[in-house]
Amino acid sequence: MPKAIVEAKDLKKIYRMGKVDVPALGGVNVDIREGEYVAIMGPSGSGKSTLLHLLALLDTPSSGRIFIEGTDVSDMSEDEKSSFRLNRLGYIFQEYNILAELTALENTYLPAMMQGKNKSEYTKLGREALELVDMGDRAHHLPSELSGGEQQRVSIARALINKPRILFADEPTANLDSRSSHSILNLFRKLNKELGLTVAMVTHEPEDTKIVDRVLNLKDGLITNILKSPTILNCEHCNCKVYEDGAITRTREGKTHVFCSENCAESFEAE
Amino acid sequence: MKGNLRLSFFLAVKNTLHQKPLFALIVLIITLSFVSATIVSATILGFVNALNNQIIDYSHGSILIEPKEDAIFIDDALEKLDKIRRVPGVIAATRRYSFGAALFKKDREAAGFGFFGIDPLEEKKVSKVYRYMKQGEYLTPKDRGEIIIGSEVAGGGEQLWFAEEDTLSARVGDKIRVSFANGVEREFHTKGIFNPRDIYSTSFSYITIQDAEEILGVSGKASLIAVRVPKGTESYYVKRFKELGINDVFKTWEDKLSTSAIVISMFGTINILLSTVGLFIVFVTVFVIIYINLAHKRRQIGILKAIGINEKVITQSYTIQSMIYGASGIIAGVILIKAMTAYWAVHPLNTSLGFVTPELSASSIIIASIMLFISSIIGGYIPSFKAAKEDIIKLIWD
Ligand SMILES: Nc1ncnc2c1ncn2[C@@H]1O[C@H](COP(=O)(O)OP(=O)(O)O)[C@@H](O)[C@H]1O
Numbered sequence: 325m326p327k328a329i330v331e332a333k334d335l336k337k338i339y340r341m342g343k344v345d346v347p348a349l350g351g352v353n354v355d356i357r358e359g360e361y362v363a364i365m366g367p368s369g370s371g372k373s374t375l376l377h378l379l380a381l382l383d384t385p386s387s388g389r390i391f392i393e394g395t396d397v398s399d400m401s402e403d404e405k406s407s408f409r410l411n412r413l414g415y416i417f418q419e420y421n422i423l424a425e426l427t428a429l430e431n432t433y434l435p436a437m438m439q440g441k442n443k444s445e446y447t448k449l450g451r452e453a454l455e456l457v458d459m460g461d462r463a464h465h466l467p468s469e470l471s472g473g474e475q476q477r478v479s480i481a482r483a484l485i486n487k488p489r490i491l492f493a494d495e496p497t498a499n500l501d502s503r504s505s506h507s508i509l510n511l512f513r514k515l516n517k518e519l520g521l522t523v524a525m526v527t528h529e530p531e532d533t534k535i536v537d538r539v540l541n542l543k544d545g546l547i548t549n550i551l552k553s554p555t556i557l558n559c560e561h562c563n564c565k566v567y568e569d570g571a572i573t574r575t576r577e578g579k580t581h582v583f584c585s586e587n588c589a590e591s592f593e594a595e
Numbered sequence: 596m597k598g599n600l601r602l603s604f605f606l607a608v609k610n611t612l613h614q615k616p617l618f619a620l621i622v623l624i625i626t627l628s629f630v631s632a633t634i635v636s637a638t639i640l641g642f643v644n645a646l647n648n649q650i651i652d653y654s655h656g657s658i659l660i661e662p663k664e665d666a667i668f669i670d671d672a673l674e675k676l677d678k679i680r681r682v683p684g685v686i687a688a689t690r691r692y693s694f695g696a697a698l699f700k701k702d703r704e705a706a707g708f709g710f711f712g713i714d715p716l717e718e719k720k721v722s723k724v725y726r727y728m729k730q731g732e733y734l735t736p737k738d739r740g741e742i743i744i745g746s747e748v749a750g751g752g753e754q755l756w757f758a759e760e761d762t763l764s765a766r767v768g769d770k771i772r773v774s775f776a777n778g779v780e781r782e783f784h785t786k787g788i789f790n791p792r793d794i795y796s797t798s799f800s801y802i803t804i805q806d807a808e809e810i811l812g813v814s815g816k817a818s819l820i821a822v823r824v825p826k827g828t829e830s831y832y833v834k835r836f837k838e839l840g841i842n843d844v845f846k847t848w849e850d851k852l853s854t855s856a857i858v859i860s861m862f863g864t865i866n867i868l869l870s871t872v873g874l875f876i877v878f879v880t881v882f883v884i885i886y887i888n889l890a891h892k893r894r895q896i897g898i899l900k901a902i903g904i905n906e907k908v909i910t911q912s913y914t915i916q917s918m919i920y921g922a923s924g925i926i927a928g929v930i931l932i933k934a935m936t937a938y939w940a941v942h943p944l945n946t947s948l949g950f951v952t953p954e955l956s957a958s959s960i961i962i963a964s965i966m967l968f969i970s971s972i973i974g975g976y977i978p979s980f981k982a983a984k985e986d987i988i989k990l991i992w993d
Pocket residue numbers: 339340341346347348366367368369370371372373374375988
């Protein structure tokens with residue numbers, strides 16, 4: 325079994341809203357293994373973004389510990405975390421968070437500049453990263469001259485330029501049309517398969533999880549189940565999508581039929 | 596570290612250039628702050644200079660030679676004048692007789708602060724009073740029984756100090772009776788009225804030197820010798836004149852200044868007060884606009900932090916950006932104030948104290964520039980330092 329690249333132990337996060345405590349994560353244990361492609365799913369407000377922020381060192385847990393490649397990052401100083409984010413982690417936001425005043429290429433090479441590389445090095449790396457996301461011919465465009473999908477590709481190139489060990493993406497396709505979404509997800513799969521990049525992606529589209537190795541299901545700040553290599557089936561009654569692991573089955577005349585819920589199965593039997 | 600400074604500069608320049616209208620607006624505000632902080636001291640310096648120049652131009656000359664303490668007149672005045680005029684660099688020199696006198700016109704009486712007998716041709720080379728004849732004409736060497744009177748004594752509505760009923764209310768052609776301190780009384784014909792708009796000469800009256808010698812019963816002497824030399828060289832020439840054996844009392848225009856020193860030191864105090872207040876306002880203004888501008892950059896700061904740009908680079912970058920604002924504002928401010936003072940040099944302000952050319956001393960430009968630059972550094976540093984320390988999540992999503 326490949327070794328864990330990210331490990332979280334009993335992660336809790338409580339937001340303070342004035343005098344009220346809002347619990348967002350109530351003790352989550354996860355491990356993400358090297359080369360794995362993991363999807364984090366769950367209803368809105370279940371704590372998906374919160375979990376990703378904590379794992380990507382964008383926010384600090386209320387309690388619990390996080391290990392990245394075996395290093396306990398929980399007690400790191402801000403500067404140490406910053407350098408971890410720069411050198412080992414890539415993060416992609418739902419909104420295409422690239423800087424409006426910089427061209428695609430300039431946005432892309434910011435992290436390489438921060439590493440202190442010289443101009444020819446970071447320009448070369450920036451171009452390579454843009455090529456990787458199919459944006460080589462848009463290098464000198466400003467964000468205002470790019471579509472949403474193209475801007476998201478730039479932010480992926482930026483996340484990849486320093487060759488991170490793991491890529492985090494929080495609903496990266498939520499603001500995109502289905503064609504752009506599709507090509508971005510394919511890009512992730514390609515990066516995962518061809519470069520062996522570990523990917524942890526939050527999504528609310530069951531469809532998206534077809535291509536992943538594992539799905540972490542979150543509900544009310546807790547992981548409810550972990551599905552391995554899920555296969556998605558269609559409910560034979562209402563035609564909605566359902567994971568193979570969670571599907572309800574009935575056998576009739578030697579043939580297995582798949583349903584999303586007991587209700588659908590009963591309706592089927594009643595037919 | 597080197598790479599980080601380069602990144603800070605890169606971000607600062609890109610940020611600045613991306614928002615050109617905002618950049619222009621901020622620079623404009625800083626420019627105007629700069630001008631408002633320096634204009635007061637420029638005007639006050641202009642007033643002080645104007646007063647100084649008035650003393651030189653209309654009453655005192657550059658150097659005034661007075662009789663030794665126990666003497667009434669300077670002896671051998673013509674010889675001494677000759678010697679002085681031969682010193683290279685001396686622009687002009689003239690002798691004057693000074694009187695105590697009261698002036699009357701019918702039932703009106705006025706006491707001038709100075710009554711002089713002058714050599715009109717030579718006087719014109721030392722004093723510029725002749726250029727400001729309000730009515731009539733300046734004296735000529737052959738005039739006898741003619742008088743020209745300053746507007747403060749003559750009246751006519753342009754006086755700065757005196758009410759009309761305390762003046763002679765004299766016009767050109769009027770007969771003026773003068774009663775001198777030695778008991779002599781004479782009647783003069785008013786040839787002209789002058790108003791150079793300064794605080795001294797406007798209360799002077801002049802007659803020709805021939806009339807003066809007749810009244811005093813002397814000749815070839817002088818109560819005063821006024822010399823004109825280039826400004827700033829006075830003490831050098833005083834030394835030269837002493838070397839020539841002229842052993843009378845020398846007073847440069849700066850010595851004479853002691854009489855108006857109170858006015859000037861009062862101006863100095865007002866200047867310091869207003870400049871301090873002005874610079875403080877500039878400090879606050881610059882700080883506030885840079886602060887407000889940065890408040891709109893929270894999300895950007897959050898993104899930069901999220902991708903691993905560290906706090907130091909971020910703080911540095913926004914501080915550099917506000918230094919760019921500050922430096923641009925200072926440069927534009929210096930250019931603007933220089934243009935304004937250049938304009939005033941040609942078209943002086945017409946004030947009740949005379950023509951004033953606001954002028955900036957190098958020191959006040961430097962002080963204002965430094966203050967502005969410091970405030971732009973602080974204005975950029977404090978808020979960006981604070982913002983860079985905040986949580987990424989708060990910066991991006993709040
Ligand atoms: N900054 C915050 N302050 C207060 N409450 C928050 C904050 N962020 C998230 N929450 C709350 O925490 C819970 C989980 O939020 P989130 O992780 O964003 O869910 P998801 O991404 O699954 O929709 C929600 O109840 C949300 O309202």
